Amino acid sequence: MTGLGAHLPLGAVVIHQHGGTCQADNGTFCFGWAADNFHRYTTPLLNHLFIVVLAVVIGFVIAFSMALISHGRGWLIPAFTGTTGVLYTIPSLAFIFLLLPITGLGWTTAIIVLSVYTLQIIYRNTVAGLANVPVDSKDAGRGMGMTDRQLLWRVELPLALPEIIAGLRIATVSTVAIASLMVFANVNTLGSPLYQQITFKTNILIAGGLMIIMAFVFDSLLLLAQRLLAPWRRQSRRMAT
């Protein structure tokens, strides 16, 4: 047990050996311990939520702007896809350490890393969504006298919306996971309790469980948003069956 502690980055906190036998035996899930200690997860949970939302919003604003800039400038698409792709391949820990000399430990580094990881997925999906807009719809819109801007906001983006939201869903779920690593940037996300007591099953189940629930809730909310914002998709599917 102490041997494992050596792997922990911020100094492992050895499990307190007080209390009942459940945590002493490291039982599968110690309800009593969980009930007594749940407050310890509140701050990491809120931090986790906050950092995921902020990172995805920032990533979306950047990636969406990039997609709009490269829309109609096809030659930019490979450059943007390449750049975001290379950034995506940097291992998370390496990325944090690369930023340390510039932004130091803390929220800034964590948010930069998480935002950058969302760029590739959101950008690619937005570009694909715009590319998949039926040619006839664009032709009709232009032929009826829409300006490029009107065509973009009234026809192309609404039709690309399901794919854009699909990108957001993947980006959000993966950000929930990667955010746990931000403990290495000294940000108190759900990763902190997780890595502090990495061998204590009850702790792992609570911290891990909260992340899974968070990912599931985000994903469901985005799916709901897609249903509400793109009702024509559902209607046509109903007709097709």
Add this chain to the structure above:
Amino acid sequence: MIAPVGSLEVEAGHQAASVSYRDVTKRYPGQTEPAINHLSLDVPAGDICVLVGPSGCGKTTAMRMANRTVEITDGDILIGDTSVRDRDATELRREMGYVIQQTGLFPHRTIAENIATVPNLLGWDKDKTRRRVRELFDVISLDAELGDRFPSQLSGGQQQRIGVARALAADPPVMLMDEPFGAIDPINRERLQNEFLRLQAEIRKTVLFVTHDIDEAIKMGDRVAILKQGGHLVQYATPAELLMAPADDFVEDFVGADRALKRLALMRVRDINLWEAPLAYVGQPTAEVRAKLNGAEVPHALVVDSERRPLGWLSDADLRGDTVPQKPDTGPEPVLDADDIMRDALADLLQTETQYAPVTDAQGHIAGVLSVEIISEFLVSPEAKVEEHAAAERPLGE
């Protein structure tokens, strides 16, 4: 029932405008041959001009230059008196109805929203737009309840009707239609074509209509422009002229070997020289009728009443009687109308396997007799050209 379009809802419904191509050339960069080569043609206001030709002949390009979705390289297109080059492209397009083959309906907008596209672009107030949308459902004979649906919930034919309604929404003086019925099955296509012709008779828009189907061109067009590869205008004429006097081998090939039959579709029974049958009035002594039969064009006597309405053909048995009977052995069927389309008249003759059919005028009086022989002689005789020319000069609608 088709409701009039130019009603109060649309302020000062736009008059149709003439469209005039002046020596128009389209060159794409990097291509040696122009896509459209010195195209000149005039479309009078309120006419349907069909641009037809094989794929790659530039017909769609030619049409698209009118609303500048394709820019003109050289020459000019005038709508009324105004050059399209002097107009702001988006403003110009909002004044031209635009219908394309796959409808181009916006899948994410309801039917009513789709129809309201151009009114919304023009900034009409909501009430006026809503009234206009409701009115257009009447125009295209569709239930206004469809307005809340999405395009994918409609059949192809319904979608295409909505496409036409959307193009008509702001009552544009000119309509551009790019193979509008091309993706519809043959039965519905014919229905949509007929509907559109009926509608056009009321709204009298100037229409540029692109198709690759010569039959559709002949049916829909007041005038037909035949284009060939490289955007050369080979012939620009009325459908009848086109069938009668193809400008060259290309047009003759394109129009097809059955152009004689197609000509019949453009003619009416009254356009041909009918034969005269000896008439037998009810109660007339048969001796007089027998005398008339000698050397008559039609070797049978047609029994008519005192109003000269056909009652039937006199048989040999009838002729052996003293006077012409009220009810001859053979009925007059089929009785054709002088206004019938010649092709339909021929079909009637062939279907009933009759040699001669009486033709009546609008009052039901006998006007002459038509036979398969007359039609076939007409089609091969040199004077047919003259006859047909006269027929071509007259608008078919009269």
